[in-house]
Amino acid sequence: MSHLTKSNEAFWWSLFSAGGVMAALFVPVIIFVTGFVLPFMMGDDLESQYDRMQGLITMWPTRVALFGVIFLSFFHCAHRIRHILMDFGVRWAGVALLILCYGGAVAGTVVAGVVLARF
Amino acid sequence: MPQETITLEVFRYRPEEDKQSTFQNYDVPYHEHWVVLDAINWIKDNVDGTLSYRWSCRMGVCGSCGMMINGEPKLTCAVFLKDYFPKVIRVEPLVNFPVERDLVIDMDGFMEKLKSVKPWIIRDDTDQMDQEYLQTPSQLAAYKDFSMCINCMLCYSACPVLDGDPEFIGPAALALAHRYNLDSRDKGNEQRQDIMGAEEGVWGCAFVGECTEVCPKNVNPAGAIQQAKIASTKAWYRSVLLPWGKR
Numbered sequence: 001m002s003h004l005t006k007s008n009e010a011f012w013w014s015l016f017s018a019g020g021v022m023a024a025l026f027v028p029v030i031i032f033v034t035g036f037v038l039p040f041m042m043g044d045d046l047e048s049q050y051d052r053m054q055g056l057i058t059m060w061p062t063r064v065a066l067f068g069v070i071f072l073s074f075f076h077c078a079h080r081i082r083h084i085l086m087d088f089g090v091r092w093a094g095v096a097l098l099i100l101c102y103g104g105a106v107a108g109t110v111v112a113g114v115v116l117a118r119f
Numbered sequence: 120m121p122q123e124t125i126t127l128e129v130f131r132y133r134p135e136e137d138k139q140s141t142f143q144n145y146d147v148p149y150h151e152h153w154v155v156l157d158a159i160n161w162i163k164d165n166v167d168g169t170l171s172y173r174w175s176c177r178m179g180v181c182g183s184c185g186m187m188i189n190g191e192p193k194l195t196c197a198v199f200l201k202d203y204f205p206k207v208i209r210v211e212p213l214v215n216f217p218v219e220r221d222l223v224i225d226m227d228g229f230m231e232k233l234k235s236v237k238p239w240i241i242r243d244d245t246d247q248m249d250q251e252y253l254q255t256p257s258q259l260a261a262y263k264d265f266s267m268c269i270n271c272m273l274c275y276s277a278c279p280v281l282d283g284d285p286e287f288i289g290p291a292a293l294a295l296a297h298r299y300n301l302d303s304r305d306k307g308n309e310q311r312q313d314i315m316g317a318e319e320g321v322w323g324c325a326f327v328g329e330c331t332e333v334c335p336k337n338v339n340p341a342g343a344i345q346q347a348k349i350a351s352t353k354a355w356y357r358s359v360l361l362p363w364g365k366r
Contacts, residue, residue, distance in 0.1 A: 005318035010355030013322070013348060083325060089283075 012079050012102065019076025022069045030069065054119070063116045070112040078105035123149040125204050127158055129170065130211040132218050140218070142209075143167075149204055156184050156195040159210065159222075172222035179335055182271030186222055187211040192276035192333050213276040215285070229272055232288050235314055236296035241307025258303040265298035265343050267336040274330035274340050280323055287323040288314065290330035290340035297343040300350065308350075316351040324348075 034053065042049045056062055082101040090097060124146040132140040145166055147158040156174055163170050175181040177196045184195045189209050200208070216224035274290035281287050296315055299305045314320050324344045331341040 004314060004320075007316060007318045007320070007322045008355070009318070009322035010316065010348075010352040014352050014356070017352075087279075087325060091283075 012075070015072060015075035016079035019072035019074070019079075022072045023076055026069050027073065030066075057116075057119050063119070067113060067116050070116075071109040074105040074108040074112075075102070078102050123205075125149040125158070125200055126207045127155075127162065128207050128209045129159075129162070129222070130218075131170075131221055133169070133220060144207075147200075149200060151199075151201045153200045154196050155186075155188060155193075155198050155200065155208060155210065158200060158208075159195060170222075171220045180269060182269035185213050185271045185273050185276070187214060187276065192273035194271060194273070194335050197335060213272055215276050215278065215281045216272070224272075226272070228285070229270075229275060229289070229292075232292045233270070233295070236288065236292050236299075237307055237311055238292070238295040238299055240299065240302060240305045241310060242304070243306055252304040254303055261303070262298045262301035265294050265301070265338055265340075268295055268298075268338045268340075269336055271335060273333045273335065277329040277333040279327055279329065280325055284319075284323060286319045288319050290324075290344065291338075293321055293324070293347060294338055294340035294343035297347040297350075300347070312351070312354050315347055316354060321347045321351050 038053065039049060042052060057066065078101040082097055085093070085097060085101075093100075127145045127147055128142050129145060130140060131137070131143045145162045147161055150157075154177075156177060159170070159172060160174070163172075172184070172186070174184040174196070176183070179194055179197050182194070185192060186195050187193075187210070188195065188198055189203065190211075192213055195210075210222065212218045212222045212224050216226070216229070219225050268291055270291060272291065275281055278287070278290055281289055293315070296311050300308045300311060300315075316322070321344050324341070326341060326345060328341040331339045334340060
């Protein structure tokens with residue numbers, strides 16, 4: 001080939017892949033457990049439900065696990081949106097698109113981190 | 120009973136006399152057992168000897184007779200008239216390639232891409248080439264499916280990435296590179312990494328998967344490229360985290 005462009009796509013793709021696994025496997029489980037199983041088990045007392053859920057989330061292993069799921073899902077989403085936009089012909093935006101998409105994922109990750117740390 | 124016919128609407132482009140391509144209709148005898156290539160050969164032999172196209176084996180082995188049949192890339196030796204009869208069959212050269220003449224495409228770009236991935240066994244002990252390199256059945260199975268490619272280029276016509284980015288190395292060449300990387304006798308992984316890990320290499324693939332859909336030999340180039348992405352990602356992390364070591 002006449003010229004090759006060195007790529008760092010492997011880095012973004014690895015986050016995208018890991019995020020895909022999170023979004024496909026763990027997010028449905030989290031929704032199922034927190035949205036259906038726990039509320040059914042806890043009965044109708046909303047206040048105690050909230051307290052117990054808060055107790056669960058304030059445990060450090062839960063915070064770390066949730067942070068992992070949220071952070072990787074953000075990067076999965078950012079990578080997919082970037083590539084969809086590129087497929088629609090926004091290749092010309094290049095670095096700006098990269099900053100916008102992954103910058104959004106970084107921002108989301110920071111917010112998630114702060115919220116989880118303060119919970 | 121008169122002979123039934125089927126119409127082929129054939130792409131024509133003769134650079135010495137045509138400024139633009141046109142379509143020419145030919146009525147061809149309809150036989151249930153004829154493939155599209157039989158009909159094109161009949162036109163060449165009986166109606167219009169100027170029609171140019173590539174073909175050779177007539178049995179899905181040589182990979183020469185790929186054309187667009189009603190907008191889909193197909194081997195014309197493997198697609199029957201009966202699947203379209205009585206409708207018109209539109210025959211065009213493979214898309215995503217320059218046209219040399221009529222149904223003949225310019226393959227130079229493809230051949231250059233193919234060569235660039237070094238699709239041959241690379242070893243550092245070439246002084247011992249007279250010895251045998253044994254493989255277990257499982258070592259053979261690791262790459263065998265990817266070695267079935269006949270370079271028919273249907274996957275290049277089906278690939279939407281190549282439509283927008285002609286520099287993309289493309290499905291067949293990348294799958295073939297991965298085939299050699301998986302071969303236990305090969306030591307050329309590192310030599311292929313620069314091209315595999317480039318924007319024009321595996322990272323150009325958007326995993327649409329049309330290459331796998333149209334492949335007449337069930338090679339699954341899309342799967343090969345995804346596997347190659349994992350290998351390329353490992354190589355990238357090694358090169359960043361262990362820059363002093365070998366990739």
